[in-house]
Amino acid sequence: MSGHLAVVGLGPGDARTLTPEAGDALAAAQALYGYGPYLDRVAVRAGQSRHASDNREERMRAAAALSHAALGARVAIVSGGDPGVFAIAAAVCEEIEAGPESWRALDLTIVPGITAMLAVAARTGAPLGHDFCALSLSDNLKPWELIERRLDAAASGGFVIALYNPVSRARPWQFRAAIERLRRHLPLSTPVVFGRAVGRPDEQVSVVTLDAADATNADMATLVIVGSRETRVIARPGRPPLVYTPRAGAEISA
Numbered sequence: 394m395s396g397h398l399a400v401v402g403l404g405p406g407d408a409r410t411l412t413p414e415a416g417d418a419l420a421a422a423q424a425l426y427g428y429g430p431y432l433d434r435v436a437v438r439a440g441q442s443r444h445a446s447d448n449r450e451e452r453m454r455a456a457a458a459l460s461h462a463a464l465g466a467r468v469a470i471v472s473g474g475d476p477g478v479f480a481i482a483a484a485v486c487e488e489i490e491a492g493p494e495s496w497r498a499l500d501l502t503i504v505p506g507i508t509a510m511l512a513v514a515a516r517t518g519a520p521l522g523h524d525f526c527a528l529s530l531s532d533n534l535k536p537w538e539l540i541e542r543r544l545d546a547a548a549s550g551g552f553v554i555a556l557y558n559p560v561s562r563a564r565p566w567q568f569r570a571a572i573e574r575l576r577r578h579l580p581l582s583t584p585v586v587f588g589r590a591v592g593r594p595d596e597q598v599s600v601v602t603l604d605a606a607d608a609t610n611a612d613m614a615t616l617v618i619v620g621s622r623e624t625r626v627i628a629r630p631g632r633p634p635l636v637y638t639p640r641a642g643a644e645i646s647a
């Protein structure tokens with residue numbers, strides 16, 4: 394089968410953080426699929442068709458891109474950050490597993506991108522310098538009780554925690570509940586980084602303590618990094634603080 398599907402990560406926002414491999418995959422595509430605001434970040438090229446969709450329709454979008462590629466076209470489907478991190482690549486795999494046999498024969502390429510937690514971490518120092526994990530706070534696809542259990546396990550296990558999808562209009566209370574949960578395990582002085590729209594013109598980055606962290610710091614475009622007991626803040630004159638987690642040290646919390 395001659396069709397080809399590229400699942401392409403666009404990085405956090407700044408065009409300079411799009412990899413050359415991703416740029417090549419976008420340039421080679423005859424058809425582009427993706428959530429509207431992500432597609433808007435892709436340069437328009439003559440002869441390329443564009444198929445924008447709503448963010449909630451991931452499976453349908455993945456199926457549409459696969460069907461199009463199965464007709465023999467070169468198709469690219471885009472995602473912010475990395476396509477494999479809480480994003481479209483898993484939806485594409487789900488559709489391939491559930492879909493017609495012919496989709497398994499398609500030439501499929503997943504092109505990685507810089508995910509939000511790496512972009513936010515780089516802005517503040519090295520908060521992910523030792524063991525860390527990533528959790529999505531969205532309970533659209535999993536029950537809230539499971540999220541609470543994972544927060545408990547991550548914090549008591551000594552992991553730095555990157556929180557994706559901290560809040561949305563449909564999920565107003567979850568972030569506060571998550572922070573309250575983490576306060577059971579971690580000192581109130583634990584550093585918390587809020588990175589909003591990193592790599593975009595309206596970028597905002599702030600560092601607070603777990604005590605002061607609250608939902609007003611976060612929105613849908615924010616990635617939150619909650620430190621471990623090892624995470625440190627270095628104050629600097631006239632510059633933002635440096636947040637880092639030393640490479641040595643593994644205090645186990647009670």
Ligand code: SAH
Nearest residue numbers: 405474475480508509557558590591615616
């Ligand atoms: N695939 C994406 C994540 C999609 S989930 C990636 O790898 O980055 C969407 C969540 O990602 C948002 O709610 C936010 O938590 C985070 N996010 C995406 N882009 C961001 C950016 N530029 N700055 C900060 N957080 C971002």
